[in-house]
Amino acid sequence: MRITHVVSVSGGKDSLATLLIAIERCGIENVVAIFCDTGNEHAETYAYLDYLEKRLSIAIVRLKADFTAQLAAKRLFIARDVRTGRDKSGRRLRWSNKAKRRALAVMHPSGNPFLDLCMWKGRFPSRKAQFCTEELKRNMAVGFQIDLMEAGHKVVSWQGIRRDESQNRANAKKWERVGRGLWIARPIVENTAEEVFAYSESRGVKPNPLYLQDMNRVGCMPCINCSKGELRSIAARFPEHPARIGEWEVIVSACSKRGFSTFMADAHQAKDRRVIFADLNIWARIEWSKTSRGGKQFNLLDEQENEGSGCSSSYGLCEQGALA
Numbered sequence: 536m537r538i539t540h541v542v543s544v545s546g547g548k549d550s551l552a553t554l555l556i557a558i559e560r561c562g563i564e565n566v567v568a569i570f571c572d573t574g575n576e577h578a579e580t581y582a583y584l585d586y587l588e589k590r591l592s593i594a595i596v597r598l599k600a601d602f603t604a605q606l607a608a609k610r611l612f613i614a615r616d617v618r619t620g621r622d623k624s625g626r627r628l629r630w631s632n633k634a635k636r637r638a639l640a641v642m643h644p645s646g647n648p649f650l651d652l653c654m655w656k657g658r659f660p661s662r663k664a665q666f667c668t669e670e671l672k673r674n675m676a677v678g679f680q681i682d683l684m685e686a687g688h689k690v691v692s693w694q695g696i697r698r699d700e701s702q703n704r705a706n707a708k709k710w711e712r713v714g715r716g717l718w719i720a721r722p723i724v725e726n727t728a729e730e731v732f733a734y735s736e737s738r739g740v741k742p743n744p745l746y747l748q749d750m751n752r753v754g755c756m757p758c759i760n761c762s763k764g765e766l767r768s769i770a771a772r773f774p775e776h777p778a779r780i781g782e783w784e785v786i787v788s789a790c791s792k793r794g795f796s797t798f799m800a801d802a803h804q805a806k807d808r809r810v811i812f813a814d815l816n817i818w819a820r821i822e823w824s825k826t827s828r829g830g831k832q833f834n835l836l837d838e839q840e841n842e843g844s845g846c847s848s849s850y851g852l853c854e855q856g857a858l859a
């Protein structure tokens with residue numbers, strides 16, 4: 536039975552080093568590289584994948600989640616829903632006819648996985664409800680591996696995570712048997728970010744150019760968990776990305792029973808949705824990111840800055856702060 540080594544490539548330094556190690560150890564003919572496209576990536580990352588394909592003579596399989604069926608079911612659900620509930624602050628919550636019209640007018644597949652996922656959920660993901668990693672990356676990668684296994688392959692899933700990235704990854708094993716015919720290899724768990732960069736450089740492979748443009752991590756642009764400094768840099772260097780998020784906030788808000796949803800969620804005392812949206816939308820966050828320490832309504836995000844940015848998934852599918 537054939538063993539296939541699947542490497543999930545994000546465009547970041549850790550998955551690059553992991554891919555290079557997998558190719559060296561297992562032979563390029565036994566390695567399959569995949570990229571889970573969130574639809575919230577920087578154009579440089581797509582161009583970098585093209586570079587890697589040419590430089591390494593390997594095809595990178597692009598995987599993109601499709602929520603067409605979920606959106607159709609949600610439209611039907613909203614149209615029929617007549618229940619009334621209460622939100623955490625005790626406010627009455629229901630799909631009024633006006634809210635239904637608002638949601639049904641925009642809730643159509645856009646072809647962008649991140650936006651379609653948020654329309655389906657009626658909200659943006661958050662640190663506590665990080666369904667983006669699960670729906671856009673983990674499910675796609677796992678589904679790909681299951682298909683391979685059903686086609687008769689044994690699969691080794693290579694993950695580019697390092698123990699020094701976060702508490703969540705501190706005990707990551709180098710090698711793990713997950714089940715019959717499926718293993719996980721984590722070849723760089725003991726390495727530092729500097730060692731990982733040096734390894735790829737020693738093999739003559741350039742890092743993603745975003746690292747040279749003040750970005751500590753590569754992946755969603757921005758990530759819902761990005762730090763204050765990172766948000767400030769993204770707004771200054773790549774204003775088209777916050778502009779896109781601003782458009783998404785309007786669309787996802789229309790799909791929300793509460794009537795609003797912001798890309799970077801936070802607790803807020805106000806009950807009026809217009810006040811909350813005005814304080815927490817991406818443009819308000821960017822303005823806040825330009826201030827020195829403080830900003831009482833944004834304490835949560837400020838604390839996250841100290842922890843380092845990025846996703847805490849132990850699957851290593853979203854890159855953590857590169858040099859944090």
Ligand code: SF4
Nearest residue numbers: 667755758759846853
């Ligand atoms: S990079 Fe951030 S926003 Fe993107 S999938 Fe991961 S956690 Fe979600």
